[in-house]
Amino acid sequence: MNDNLKQRIEELKMKNATQQLNIIGRILVDNREMTLWEHDTRLLPRGAAKWRRKALKFAREEIRPRAPEADIDPHNFDPVPLLRASAKKGFQTLVFPRPFGTANMNSLLKGLSLQVAVIGEEFAAECGGLCLLLLAHNLGIVPLILSGHIPTYFRHFLPFYFKTKYLGSPSTMAFAITEPEAGSDVEDTDGGATAKLCTTAKPFMNGYILNGTKVFISGGGIADKVTVYAKIEGRGIESWTCFLVEKGMKGFSVGRKERKMGQRACDAAELIFEDVYVPKRNVIGKISSGWPNNRNVLNYSRPCVGAMALGHGRGAFERALEFSRKTTLGGKRLIDYQDVQYELADMIISLWSARTMIWHSCSQTRAYQSASSAAKVFASDTAVKVCNQAMELMGDHGYMHSSGVERLWRDSRLTQIYEGTNQVNRLAIMEHQWDVEIDKSVLGYE
Amino acid sequence: MEALIEQNILMNLAFMNLSFEEVNHFENLARDFSKRSIGPMFENDLPDGDLSHLEKIIEKAFDIGIAASAHDKMAGNEFGIWGNCTDSSGLLTSLVLLSAIAESCGGIAMGLHSHGVAVNILQKAAHKMTKTFSRPIPCFQDDFGVPSLKTIMSPDLDMPQKMKTEAVEAGPGYVLNGSKHFTYSLPGADALVVLARLENSWCCLAVPADSPGVTITDAGRRTGLRASKLNHVTFNNVTVPRENRIDENGARPLVIRSLCLDWVGMCAIAVGIARGAVKAAKQYAAERYQGGAQIEDHPVIRMLLAGSETRARTAKATVLYLKDMDPEKLTSLRAAAMAKLSVMEVCAQAVTDSLQVFGGYGYMEDFGMEKRLRDVTVLKSAHGSPLYLKQLICDIDREEAR
Secondary structure, eight states: OOHHHHHHHHHHSHHHHGGGSOHHHHHTSOOOOOOHHHHHHTTSOHHHHHHHHHHHHHIIIIIGGGHHHHHHOGGGOOOHHHHHHHHHHTGGGTTSBTTTSOBOHHHHHHOTTHHHHHHHHHHHTTOHHHHHHHHHHHHHHHHHHHTTOHHHIIIIIHHHHHHHHHHOOOOOEEEEOOBTTBSGGGGSHHHHHHOOOOOEEEEETTEEEEEEEEEEEETTTTOSEEEEEEEETTSOGGGOEEEEEETTOTTEEEEEEOOBSSOTTSOEEEEEEEEEEEEGGGEESSTTOHHHHHHHHHHHHHHHHHHHHHHHHHHHHHHHHHHHHHOEETTEEGGGSHHHHHHHHHHHHHHHHHHHHHHHHHTSSSOOHHHHHHHHHHHHHHHHHHHHHHHHHTGGGGGBGGGSHHHHHHHHHHTTTSSSOHHHHHHHHHHHHHHHHHHSOTTOOO | OHHHHHHHHHHHHOOTTSOHHHHHHHHHHHHHHIIIIIGGGGSSSOTTOOGGGHHHHHHHHHHTTOSOOSSTTSTHHHHSTTOTHHHHHOSHHHHHHHHHHHTTOHHHHHHHHHHHHHHHHHGGGTTTOSSOOSSEEEEOOBTTBSOOHHHHHOTTSOSSOOOOOEEEEETTEEEEEEEEEEEEEOSSOOEEEEEEEETTEEEEEEEETTSTTEEEEEOOOBSSOTTSEEEEEEEEEEEEEGGGBOOSSOSHHHHHHHHHHHHHHHHHHHHHHHHHHHHHHHHHHHHOEETTEEGGGSHHHHHHHHHHHHHHHHHHHHHHTTTTOOTTSHHHHHHHHHHHHHHHHHHHHHHHHHHHHTTHHHHBGGGSHHHHHHHHHHHHHTTSOHHHHHHHHHHHHHHHHO
C-alpha cells in the first residue's frame, strides 16, 4: 500500500471524516475511543457498573494467577484464601442489600440477579472452576431468601451473611437437588412428575430424618451448609421440601468427588444422608414447597450460568485477540489479515448478543422461566461456539494448556449441561409460554 | 442391520486390488487389536488411560502389521497404516484401520498415523539408504504453521512467509538449520523426516534423531490425543549425509503427499472417534432410565442420537470418497483440505451431541465421552486450522484455473 493510499484511508476513517460535519452532526457521532467492555459497563445501573469494575480487577489479580494450578491439580488446591479474599471484597454476599449484604439496593431492585451475573462474567473469563467455586455458594443461599420465611432469615441467613461480610469468613453454602437417577428430571415439570427420587424425609420427634444421596453438587465438598431437597416419605415430588443440612450433622457425609473435564477447581460432590436428623427449625419454607422453590431458584440462577458461559467465551476471545496481535506471519500481525478480523468480529457479535440476552433476562425484577432458560441456552451455546472459534484461530497453539483458551473451552462445555441441560431448558421455555402464547397470541388465532 | 449396511458400503468401496473380504479382514484386525491391546489401557481411573501400556501396545501394532514399517521384511511394510499399499492399492486399508482404532483411542490412532506418514515418505528412498529407521517423526510444520500454497510451490518466497527451516549443501551432504513444530509421533523416535528449503526448492531429509544439533522437546500439556507424542524439534547446524536425502529433484510432491495423507488420515481418526461416541451414546440411551422410560424413548434424545449417527456416516462417506486419490496431486490436496474442513466439524458435532445424551455423566471422566470430545477438538485445529484450509482451497482452485 503506498503512502498516498494510506493517507486517503486515514482521512476517510470515521474519526477524521467527522470533522467535516457541523457541530450538531459532530455531537451526534460517538467517536470516543472506548473498549466495548467500557461501553457496555456504562449501560449498567451505577451499582452494578461498580461491581463489574471491581470484579474485573479481582478476577485479574486473584483468579488469574490461581487458575492453572487449580485446573491441573484441583485435589491439592486450597480454596480458602480465595474465598476469604472474595468475602472481604464483598463478592460472597451479593444477593442481599446493605447492611446485611453488599448488593446495591438500586441495582437489586432493577434485577435481583443482575449483580451476580455481572461479576460471574468477569470471574469466568479467567477460570470457570474458580468462578463456580465462588458463585455456587449463592445457589445455596437463594432458597433461603425465596422461602420468604422471616424466622429463617434471622436464624440461618443473616448470621451467615454477617460472618461473611464483616469477618471475611470463607464459609460457603451449596444447593443439592440432583440425584443419581434424577438429573434433568428435577429441573423439568414432566420429568419431575415421573422422577425416581431416592432422598426422603421422614417426620421424627421435632424434625425429620433424611436418607438418600445427592450427586454432582457444586461446591458440596467444602460447603458448611447445604440446602437439600427431599420428598416426604411415601409421597412424590409434590411433597419436596427444602432442608438446611449443616456440616457435622450426624449421618451427613461427602462421598465421591467427580473427576470432570473442566471447571475442575470446584468440586462436584456426592452428598450422602444416612439417618440425618434435621430439626424443624432447619426446614426452609413450608413443607411441600420445595418444588416451586427449586424451580424459582433455577429461574434466578440460569441467567447467571449464562453469564458464566459468556465469561468463558469472552476469555477465549480476549486470548485469541492477544494471540492475533502478538503473532506475526510474513511480517504482518495476524490481526491485520482480513479473514482473522472477520473471525474475531464474528466472535464479538456472538458475545454481544449473549450479553444482551443475559442482561435483558436479569433486568426482570422477578425472574421468569422462559427468559431465564433462553438466556442460559443461548449464552452457553454461544460460549462453546466462540471458544471453538478461538481455538481454531490459534491453530495448534489453541489446544495447548499454556494458551488458556482450551481450559475455557472445557469449562464452557459444562454450561450446556448443568442447571438443566439445554434440551430441558428449551422445553422449559415452551412449557412456560405454551398456554399464554396460544391463548393470547398477538396473531389472534381463534 | 447396522453391520449389513457397513458391509454394503465396504463392498461398494473395495478397491480394484483388494477384495471386500480383505478390507473386512483389516477392519476386524484393528477392532481385535483395539479390544485386546488398547482395552486394558483404560481399565483404570485415568482419563486418557494408563499410558505406561503404550510401548506394549505399539509393539503389538508392529507385530501384527498395523504399524507401517520401512523394513521390507516386517509385516507392516505393505499393509500397515500408510505402508507401501497406499500407492499400489489406494488409501482404503489405512483409512479403515485408523478409523477402527480411533473408536477406542484417538491418541493411539494419531501416533500410528503420523508414524505411517513418515514411513510412507521414507519408503520412497528405502533403496538408497544404508540405515533403516523404525520410528520416524514427520516434520513439515514451521513455527508459523502449515505453509500456504504459494510457499508449497516456492518455499523461498515470502507469500506470506517463506520456510524458515533450511538445508544448505556442504561437503558430502547438507547442513540443516531451523525448527519444526507440533510433530505427532509414536514414542521412541529414531529419525526425523524433515521437509526443508534448499535454495529455491524443497528437499526432504531423513535425519537420525540422535544427530548432534537435533533437540526434541515435549510440546507441553494439551487438551487431547495424549497417547500420541507431541514435540517441537530444532536443528542447529545438523549434518545430514547425502544418501539421506529422500527426494531426487525437489520434494514438492512429497510436501503435497505428506499434507494429503496427514489430513485424510486425521479425518479417518475423527470418523472413528465419532463412531465410537455414537455407539456409546446409543448403548447408554438404551440402558438409562429417566422419567419412567429408557431415555432412548425421549424424543429429544432421539434427535441427538439420529443427528449424531447421520453426521458420523456422512463424515465416513466423505473420507472414503478419497480412497483412490493420488496424494501427490494438487487436486487431491484441495480435496483433502475440503475433507478436513467439513469432516472435523461434522464429527465434532456428532461427538458433542453424543456426550449430551449422557447429561452430567458425559462430562465426567468415567464414561470416556469427554476424552472423545477433547480428542476430536484437537484434530480440528491441528495441522491446518479451518481458516487456513479455506484460504488454501481457494488458492488451489485459482492455481488450477490458470
